[in-house]
Amino acid sequence: MPGIQLLILEESIIIQHGLSAVIEKIPAIRDIRFVNSSRELLSFLKHITPGLIILNPCLIEKNHLKSIDEIVKKEKIKTISIHYDKIQATPSIHGNNTIDLSYSEEQIREVIRAELGTLQQEKKPKEKETLSTREEDIVREIAMGLSNKEIADKLFISQHTVITHRKNITRKLGIKSVSGITIYAILNKLIRMNEME
Amino acid sequence: MMITRDIKMADVIHMNHFSLSILDRFGIELGFGDKSVDETCKAYNVDTDFFLEIINAFVDKDYFPKKQLQSFPVKLITEYLQKTHDYYMQVKVPEIESLIEQMVLTCYTQKENISLLERFFSGYKTELKNHIQREEKVVFPYTHLIENAFYSERIDKKVLQQMEDYSIDIFEKEHDDIEEKLFDLKNIIIKYLPQPNNKNLCHNLLHELFGLEKDINDHSRIEDKVLVPKIREMEKGIKKKAGIIA
Ligand SMILES: [Fe+2]
Ligand SMILES: [Fe+2]
Numbered sequence: 001m002p003g004i005q006l007l008i009l010e011e012s013i014i015i016q017h018g019l020s021a022v023i024e025k026i027p028a029i030r031d032i033r034f035v036n037s038s039r040e041l042l043s044f045l046k047h048i049t050p051g052l053i054i055l056n057p058c059l060i061e062k063n064h065l066k067s068i069d070e071i072v073k074k075e076k077i078k079t080i081s082i083h084y085d086k087i088q089a090t091p092s093i094h095g096n097n098t099i100d101l102s103y104s105e106e107q108i109r110e111v112i113r114a115e116l117g118t119l120q121q122e123k124k125p126k127e128k129e130t131l132s133t134r135e136e137d138i139v140r141e142i143a144m145g146l147s148n149k150e151i152a153d154k155l156f157i158s159q160h161t162v163i164t165h166r167k168n169i170t171r172k173l174g175i176k177s178v179s180g181i182t183i184y185a186i187l188n189k190l191i192r193m194n195e196m197e
Numbered sequence: 198m199m200i201t202r203d204i205k206m207a208d209v210i211h212m213n214h215f216s217l218s219i220l221d222r223f224g225i226e227l228g229f230g231d232k233s234v235d236e237t238c239k240a241y242n243v244d245t246d247f248f249l250e251i252i253n254a255f256v257d258k259d260y261f262p263k264k265q266l267q268s269f270p271v272k273l274i275t276e277y278l279q280k281t282h283d284y285y286m287q288v289k290v291p292e293i294e295s296l297i298e299q300m301v302l303t304c305y306t307q308k309e310n311i312s313l314l315e316r317f318f319s320g321y322k323t324e325l326k327n328h329i330q331r332e333e334k335v336v337f338p339y340t341h342l343i344e345n346a347f348y349s350e351r352i353d354k355k356v357l358q359q360m361e362d363y364s365i366d367i368f369e370k371e372h373d374d375i376e377e378k379l380f381d382l383k384n385i386i387i388k389y390l391p392q393p394n395n396k397n398l399c400h401n402l403l404h405e406l407f408g409l410e411k412d413i414n415d416h417s418r419i420e421d422k423v424l425v426p427k428i429r430e431m432e433k434g435i436k437k438k439a440g441i442i443a
Contacts (some may be wrong), residue, residue: 173389175381175384176377176380177377177378177381180385182312183314183383183385183389184389193313
């Protein structure tokens with residue numbers, strides 16, 4: 001397993017060091033990076049997608065909030081907020097687990113493990129190899145020799161969507177060529193042999 | 198482990214028996230006793246350094262000192278590539294064809310499905326043949342033209358004209374991934390074809406497909422990573438000499 005990259009948004013050196021000392025004991029975490037401001041966080045996210053971000057919500061500037069939130073949702077990055085006192089603003093970023101500064105070492109690790117646990121579970125259905133019904137429809141049309149445009153017209157979807165489906169089909173099946181997909185379709189009775197030609 | 202000129206040729210085969218096909222391409226026959234790589238190469242009039250580069254690149258995917266391979270004459274490289282083509286078309290493809298044919302003949306559980314594989318492979322054969330023909334009829338002669346021009350004193354106008362019409366960049370763009378269908382065929386057999394009654398033939402077929410795919414992979418790597426950059430450099434050199442570029 002390659003391990004999870006963690007990004008911490010926090011300006012206090014003491015908290016930075018404290019957190020990393022606690023977190024280093026979690027073997028699944030491969031790499032910890034620090035950023036001091038939401039501007040830095042944003043520019044970091046443009047290049048690297050961490051698995052988890054621990055953040056101090058007070059440091060997120062209003063004008064960065066939307067972009068950060070979008071990236072977090074799109075890339076399915078897990079987030080944990082650091083909770084400082086009772087007058088905590090409502091969590092601003094997608095995801096709502098918090099670490100309270102009064103937590104013990106073990107409590108902090110538990111919160112992180114719980115968050116990583118969902119990360120690992122969520123990855124599984126993504127790797128499922130069976131085709132969806134829609135993808136099977138497309139396999140059928142490919143096997144019948146239709147072009148992307150013809151498939152798009154027939155199924156009332158955009159060509160772009162057809163291309164995305166085709167990519168997923170190739171990835172799931174491990175078959176790239178049209179004639180290979182045709183054999184798959186026949187073997188799985190998506191089309192009958194006498195249907196094609 | 199890297200193969201060097203002093204190790205025994207027999208050990209090269211022990212290390213990776215797929216190397217047999219490479220030896221064959223160089224015309225080296227079995228029965229070399231305890232002769233070293235260098236001694237065997239000399240006996241067959243083979244350039245030892247070139248042999249070493251080719252065999253090491255073949256055995257170890259990560260070994261690829263293209264700078265060194267690029268120092269060999271173009272003709273030596275294309276001659277090797279040419280021999281590899283012959284090996285595919287005259288040895289490997291017919292072998293696989295006859296395996297599939299036998300499978301169709303001896304299969305009683307799913308004859309129809311195996312016939313599909315047969316058709317698929319025959320489509321692949323045509324593709325491979327066209328790919329190879331294009332290289333032998335167009336690309337290799339072009340590389341020889343460039344090599345000759347590169348070493349000649351004066352640059353012929355005709356050469357410049359031919360460089361206008363074709364260039365190694367064009368080859369690089371049109372050079373398609375010829376392993377793709379082999380990859381598909383393997384996956385179809387491994388993942389989707391219910392195991393036929395004649396499973397030993399089926400396993401042999403898979404084994405052959407893996408071997409051919411690896412071999413073609415290695416071959417394409419030499420085309421893309423050795424021949425192309427080498428010719429590109431020479432094209433530049435010719436243009437400089439002709440005063441077209443500074
Ligand atoms: Fe070739
Ligand atoms: Fe090629």
